Amino acid sequence: MQKIMIVEDDPKIAEHLQDYIDNYGFDVTRVTDFEHVMDAFHTVKPDLVLLDINLPRYDGYYWCRQIRKQSICPVIFISARIGEMDQVMALENGADDYITKPFHAEVVMAKIRSQLRRAYGEYAAKAEERVLEKFGLELFPERLELSYHKQTVSLSKKEADIIESLMERYPRVAGREDLLEKLWDDIAYVDENTLNVNITRVRKKFQELGITDAVETVRGAGYRLHVSWSKEAEG
Incomplete structure (x- = not known):
């Protein structure tokens, strides 16, 4: 079962995402300690991370950079920030995709499936070494x-x-x-x-x-x- 980690400080949005994604058979974990996101990351070992930008103490850009130092697992930002530069910054800091709030849960699910296919599924790179x-x-x-x-x-x-x-x-x-x-x-x-x-x-x-x-x-x-x-x- 593939694991999804949600880093979102709005409990209603986080719960909505968790319930919806859980219905599709994923193992979903919500982070509640926003000062130790990487501790949760190491414990959960997620296959994909949903990450908000506006978080307590450190923002999502910071946590995405920390994830990228240790993992290439897909990271999708979900944020109320709709500016073009916010999306540019997300990609520059290592994100794979960006979804603006308010969002349709179906779109989130489609993007999750797409990123998982790219990283691990039918479209993932083959195991043998290529040059x-x-x-x-x-x-x-x-x-x-x-x-x-x-x-x-x-x-x-x-x-x-x-x-x-x-x-x-x-x-x-x-x-x-x-x-x-x-x-x-x-x-x-x-x-x-x-x-x-x-x-x-x-x-x-x-x-x-x-x-x-x-x-x-x-x-x-x-x-x-x-x-x-x-x-x-x-x-």
């Missing part, structure tokens, strides 16, 4: 690592998926719709800006490896891996 190589780049999808000239950076699952698509399709364009379908099973519920944020995060990972302009935006189509820098490096 994708292109012009000095080495992507290890199962390790969530990208290497270039003996330097390595860690990736989130979505960052690895985007880079994998770019490498597999090169020199063709990876279309926006194709990327959305690869990253999110239920694209009807995905904000267009969410992909933009994840592309920005991918570009930052390349920059950490000393690679600039690695992801080319093809207007009206999508994105393409730009490898002129690697050809010069090899020469």
Whole structure:
């Protein structure tokens, strides 16, 4: 039975979520001690976390960063904050998705199922080790690592998926719709800006490896891996 951990300080909302998700056969735990969220995380070992932003003492961004230091389990923010920058910050701090309040429980359930499929189910990465190589780049999808000239950076699952698509399709364009379908099973519920944020995060990972302009935006189509820098490096 898969485990869902709810970190929400409004008891009515938390109880509503717990009751609804429990009806679908999940093992649901509500956190009530908001100063020791990571203690609960280590005890429960959840397969997915539902996380509010406005929490006592430390906010949800903080707790998401703590989770990301130790786990790549899916994290979905549920918040009354509807601003675009709030969603950007959530993704930048390691979230996999964002739901605004008030919400429909059916949408929450659809997003939970989608993230669980991506992380553990039919769409999850295979257990065997794979390596994708292109012009000095080495992507290890199962390790969530990208290497270039003996330097390595860690990736989130979505960052690895985007880079994998770019490498597999090169020199063709990876279309926006194709990327959305690869990253999110239920694209009807995905904000267009969410992909933009994840592309920005991918570009930052390349920059950490000393690679600039690695992801080319093809207007009206999508994105393409730009490898002129690697050809010069090899020469």
